[in-house]
Amino acid sequence: MLMILEVKNVSFDYPDKNILKDVSFGIEKGDFLCILGSNGTGKSTLLKLILNILKLRRGEIFINGIPSHKYKNRGSISYVSQKxxxxxxxxxxxxxxxxxxxxxxxxxxxxxxxxxxxxxxxxxxxxxxxxxxxxxxxxxxxxxxxxxxxxxxxxxxxxDIIILDEPTVGVDVNAADSICCLLGDLNLQGYTIIMVTHDLSSVIHHSNKILMLTENEPCIMYDTEDFLKQNISAYYHHHREV
Ligand SMILES: Nc1ncnc2c1ncn2[C@@H]1O[C@H](COP(=O)(O)OP(=O)(O)OP(=O)(O)O)[C@@H](O)[C@H]1O
Ligand SMILES: [Mg+2]
Known part of the structure; x- marks a missing residue:
């Protein structure tokens, strides 16, 4: 099956800081991907590279099999930015x-x-x-x-793809839940969704894939089901500490 989005060996540095290191993953049409990671791990940067807002220097990104910098059909990817x-x-x-x-x-x-x-x-x-x-x-x-x-x-x-950067920040728990339910419904209607969030609990029932970014470590892609089995207690423990 053709990947709707494929990220291959992407690394990215800002002048005084390297953030993304050799990031690779792919998603198929109809997936609901959640991107998790602590502040500053490069989640927003990764979205901007996918959207061609930032220029890709190392690695490759393909949308529907087409390199992202050649991808002209801008109406087919939407973006809701952070804040x-x-x-x-x-x-x-x-x-x-x-x-x-x-x-x-x-x-x-x-x-x-x-x-x-x-x-x-x-x-x-x-x-x-x-x-x-x-x-x-x-x-x-x-x-x-x-x-x-x-x-x-x-x-x-x-x-085809909706990309959202922390859409539930600053809204109360009920509003956050209802936004995630709305995104879940849109996903069931066929929209492919990529969402950065810290609010795992309200989105976990809707996403089917999870990408975990960790500073100075390779990123890991999970099926949400497996992530739940392996990681949820560790994830919550970590986030209570910070
Ligand atoms: N234009 C820029 N120039 C220099 N450094 C930047 C720039 N934009 C972001 N950074 C730095 O790069 C790192 C990653 O930023 P990014 O916004 O991608 O992180 P993030 O994972 O989205 O964080 P958050 O959870 O806080 O939104 C941060 O340390 C940030 O300070
Ligand atoms: Mg961000």
Whole structure:
């Protein structure tokens, strides 16, 4: 089976710091991958390399078999960045407008924004359960609601892969659970999901693969089931200590 994403021997350094060392893993269409690791192990950096936001220097990344730097179909990978939320409360955009922006990579800034696009935005809003908020200013919503806005923005272009960097940070346990359930549902609908999180407990029931990044050690990929059997107590122990 063709891997939807393949990362091969990727290493990455910032000028005064080497972080990723010989990282290799692959996922298939329909996978829900969770990336775990302590602060500073390079999780966000790895996502930015996959997204071609940072230039890859060592190793290779393939998306649908195509090297990532040649991959043109940007609408087919969506990204919700770390700390996407936290708008000023007067930020002058409505939920509808923010979600519409998710179509710009495929249809251009307002150029071809017609009835079809409007319906796509409504569909995405309904899928994540915020259609009723569509005319509200995003800055006036709760962190959990804002995160849903970003998820709607991420799915509006109907991507193959959704990449999220710590989408449940700063929201309460119930909101975090419901965001993870939403991502689980989207995954069951066929979206491939890659998510960085520290919030293992709310996502563990939805992911099927786990990539563990550890400083100065090779990364390890697990099936979630095996990870649970082997590691969960060790993981929680470690994170209580820090
Ligand atoms: N642009 C940059 N220039 C120099 N160093 C950077 C840059 N961006 C990140 N770093 C450093 O590289 C390391 C990895 O950063 P990265 O953001 O990928 O970690 P992370 O695993 O996502 O951490 P966190 O869990 O805190 O989000 C950190 O030590 C960070 O300080
Ligand atoms: Mg990060």
């Amino acid at each position: 996407a939320t936290g708008f000023n409360q007067d930020f002058p955009a409505t939920v509808y407008e923010v979600v519409s922006a998710g179509l710009y990579p495929s249809c251009g800034f307002m150029r071809f924004f017609g009835k079809r696009e409007k319906l796509k935005v409504y569909k995405a809003l309904k899928k994540v359960g915020i259609y009723n908020l569509r005319n509200r200013l995003v800055g006036r919503l709760s962190g959990g609601q804002q995160q849903r806005v970003f998820i709607a923005k991420a799915i509006v272009s109907e991507p």
